[in-house]
Amino acid sequence: MSSAPRTATERTKLPYCHESFHNLQELRHSASLANKVFIQRDYTDGTVCKFQTKFPSELESRIERTLFEDTVKMLNNYYAEAEKIGGQSYLEGCLACLTIYLIFLCIETRYEKVLKKISRYIQEQNEKVYAPRGLLITDPIERGMRVIEISVYEDRGSSGSSSGSSTTSSGR
Amino acid sequence: MKNCEYQQIDPRALGTSNTRTSTTLKLPKNSQRLRRKWEVFPGKNRFYCDGRIMLARQCGVLPLTIGLIFITSGLFFTFDCPFLVDHLTVFIPVIGGVLFVFVIFTLLQTSFTDPGILPRALPDEAANIERQIDNSGSSTYRPPPRTKEILINDQVVKLKYCFTCKMFRPPRTSHCSLCDNCVERFDHHCPWVGNCVGKRNYRFFYAFIVSLSFLTSFIFGCVITHLTLRSQDENGIIQAIQDSPASVVELVICFFSIWSILGLSGFHTYLVAANLTTNEDIKGSWSSKRGEESGNPYTYNNIFTNCCVVLCGPMPPSLIDRRGFLPPDDAPQTVTSDTELPPFMSKNDANMCTQGTKELLESMAHSTVIQSTCAPGTPKTAPVTQESLLRTVSITVSPPNRPHSTGCSGRQARHPIDVSCSQKGNKRAALHTHKPMLHVPSTPYSHGRSPLTLSDAPDMGFIPLN
Numbered sequence: 001m002s003s004a005p006r007t008a009t010e011r012t013k014l015p016y017c018h019e020s021f022h023n024l025q026e027l028r029h030s031a032s033l034a035n036k037v038f039i040q041r042d043y044t045d046g047t048v049c050k051f052q053t054k055f056p057s058e059l060e061s062r063i064e065r066t067l068f069e070d071t072v073k074m075l076n077n078y079y080a081e082a083e084k085i086g087g088q089s090y091l092e093g094c095l096a097c098l099t100i101y102l103i104f105l106c107i108e109t110r111y112e113k114v115l116k117k118i119s120r121y122i123q124e125q126n127e128k129v130y131a132p133r134g135l136l137i138t139d140p141i142e143r144g145m146r147v148i149e150i151s152v153y154e155d156r157g158s159s160g161s162s163s164g165s166s167t168t169s170s171g172r
Numbered sequence: 173m174k175n176c177e178y179q180q181i182d183p184r185a186l187g188t189s190n191t192r193t194s195t196t197l198k199l200p201k202n203s204q205r206l207r208r209k210w211e212v213f214p215g216k217n218r219f220y221c222d223g224r225i226m227l228a229r230q231c232g233v234l235p236l237t238i239g240l241i242f243i244t245s246g247l248f249f250t251f252d253c254p255f256l257v258d259h260l261t262v263f264i265p266v267i268g269g270v271l272f273v274f275v276i277f278t279l280l281q282t283s284f285t286d287p288g289i290l291p292r293a294l295p296d297e298a299a300n301i302e303r304q305i306d307n308s309g310s311s312t313y314r315p316p317p318r319t320k321e322i323l324i325n326d327q328v329v330k331l332k333y334c335f336t337c338k339m340f341r342p343p344r345t346s347h348c349s350l351c352d353n354c355v356e357r358f359d360h361h362c363p364w365v366g367n368c369v370g371k372r373n374y375r376f377f378y379a380f381i382v383s384l385s386f387l388t389s390f391i392f393g394c395v396i397t398h399l400t401l402r403s404q405d406e407n408g409i410i411q412a413i414q415d416s417p418a419s420v421v422e423l424v425i426c427f428f429s430i431w432s433i434l435g436l437s438g439f440h441t442y443l444v445a446a447n448l449t450t451n452e453d454i455k456g457s458w459s460s461k462r463g464e465e466s467g468n469p470y471t472y473n474n475i476f477t478n479c480c481v482v483l484c485g486p487m488p489p490s491l492i493d494r495r496g497f498l499p500p501d502d503a504p505q506t507v508t509s510d511t512e513l514p515p516f517m518s519k520n521d522a523n524m525c526t527q528g529t530k531e532l533l534e535s536m537a538h539s540t541v542i543q544s545t546c547a548p549g550t551p552k553t554a555p556v557t558q559e560s561l562l563r564t565v566s567i568t569v570s571p572p573n574r575p576h577s578t579g580c581s582g583r584q585a586r587h588p589i590d591v592s593c594s595q596k597g598n599k600r601a602a603l604h605t606h607k608p609m610l611h612v613p614s615t616p617y618s619h620g621r622s623p624l625t626l627s628d629a630p631d632m633g634f635i636p637l638n
Contacts, residue, residue: 038300043322043329043331044322046470083485093480093484093485100274100277101379102277141491145491146293146342149297
C-alpha cells in the first residue's frame, strides 16, 4: 500500500501504514519516543513551501548533517516542482477554467502527483536512513505543511536495534 | 491484504496504550464504527456527503443568492426568451443558459470547497513553539500578542501567533472568526457564498463574480430589449409592462445587483492584477504610507504574471483530511462530547464550551499519561489522539482568550441568524447580528481580526443598507 497522502480515491481507504512499519515495529519494541524535533518553514522566498535547512542541535548526535540537509533540500525541490508556475500549470488552469473546474474531480493534478512522489521519498528515507538511526520523519502534509516533524527514539533496553550508531545501520 | 494485517498488528504490538484506553473507557473496539476526521473537526464548519462537501457553519445568505439567481434566470427563460427568440435570435437563451450554468457551478464550487484551512497545531508542535517563545520572555500572566518578524523578498513581514490554532500563522494567512479556522491567503468571509474565500477557492469565487456580472448584464440588456420591442409593437411602454410583468421584476433585481456585482468584479480584478487580498488591501498592509520601502512582497511586478499565478496557478491540496479515518481509540472522547452538547449545537462544534473544565483536565491528563509511556502508532494514528488532546488543551486556555468566549456568547446571538437565513431578503437581520463580533474588546491580537468582519461590508455593497 502506498503511503501517499490523501487523493480523492485513497481517502476512502483505511488509514495507511508505512511499509517501513515492519522495521519500525522492531524499533518500538525496544525504543520509546524521546523527543520531537520540528523543522519550520522558510518564508524568505514568499509563500512557496520551503523548509529551513538549518541543522537542529537535538539531532547533533543522531545523524550526519549532510544526510539531513540532503533530505530537506530534496523535499524543498519536490515542493518547488509542485508549485512551479509555468507552461503545464497554466495549461491545467486554463483547461480547468473552461470545464468550470469540474476537471479537478476527474484527473489528478500535478501537485497531487508530486505529493505522492514526496510521500514515497520520505518512506524510502525513513527505511534507509532514519529508522536505523532511531529517527522517523513525518510527512509535512500530515502537519498542514507547516513543519517537518522528526520523532527521536531512545533505546529502552541496552541491546536495542536502534541505538542510532552508524555501525548498526543495516541499509542505505 | 497487507494493510489489514498492519492495521490489526499495530494496536497489539504497541501493547499498553490502546488496551489501556479500551479498558478504561469500556468500549469494545470491534463494534465501533470507524469515524472520519470531519466528524471531529474543531472549526465551525458543516460537512455533508460524508465529508465530501463542506460549508461554513453560518450559511449566511447562500440560499438567498441561489434563490435570486434561479428566480431571475427562471423568469428570464420563461417570459423573455420566447419573445426574443421570435424577434431576434435563438442564441439568446443559449448564451443565457451557458452563463447560468457557469454561475451556478462556480458558486457551488466556491461554497463547497475547502478555502485553504490550516489544521490546528498538534500538542507537541504547540508545546515546542511555546517553549521557544517562553525562552525569550516571561509569561506568568497572559502573554502579550506574539509576533515573529521574517524577511520575505527583503521586506519585513510580521507573523502573528494564533491563540486558537496554536501556531504562528504563515504569511497571508488569517484567522476567520466566523469559521474559527486559519485560512491560507485569506481574502474575506463571504456571506453570499456561505464560506471563506481563500487560497483554494479564490479562482472559483472570481469566476463566479465575473460570470455573474456577465449574466446580470446580459439579462438586463435582454429585458430592456424585450420591453423596448414590445412597446414598439404595442404602442406603449405601459402596455408592454402589463403584458410582461415578470420582466419588471427581473429589471429591478438586475439593476440593483449590477452595481454591486460589477463593482466587486472590478475590485477583485484589481486585486488579482496586483496579487493582493481583500484583507491586505483593507488593512493597508502594503500601502505606501510608510514610505517607498513598503511594497507588496508577493507581487511579480507584472500584471499578466500576477493574473496567471492567482487564477491559473497550481491547485494546492486540502490540508484537512476530511475523509480520513480516525483510529478507534479516539472515538470515545467524541462520544463524551456529543452527550454534553446542548441541542442547538451540532456535533461538529468541537469548541465545546459546554464541556466541564474538570472533565477536560481529566481526559487531558489521561491522554498525556498514555502518550508519555507509549510510542505512538503510525503517523496517522498519533496525530489523531493528539488532536483530541489539542481540543482539550484549547478549551482550557480559552477562558482568558477572547475569541472563544466571544464565540460562546456569540453563538447565542448567532442562533437567530440560522432562523433568519431561511427568511429571504432578511439581510439586515444577518448584518445586525454580525455586529456583536465587531464589539469584541480589541486586544492587540484580536485587532487583526475585526477587520475581517468589517471587510464584508465594502465588498458586498452593504454600506447603504447599514
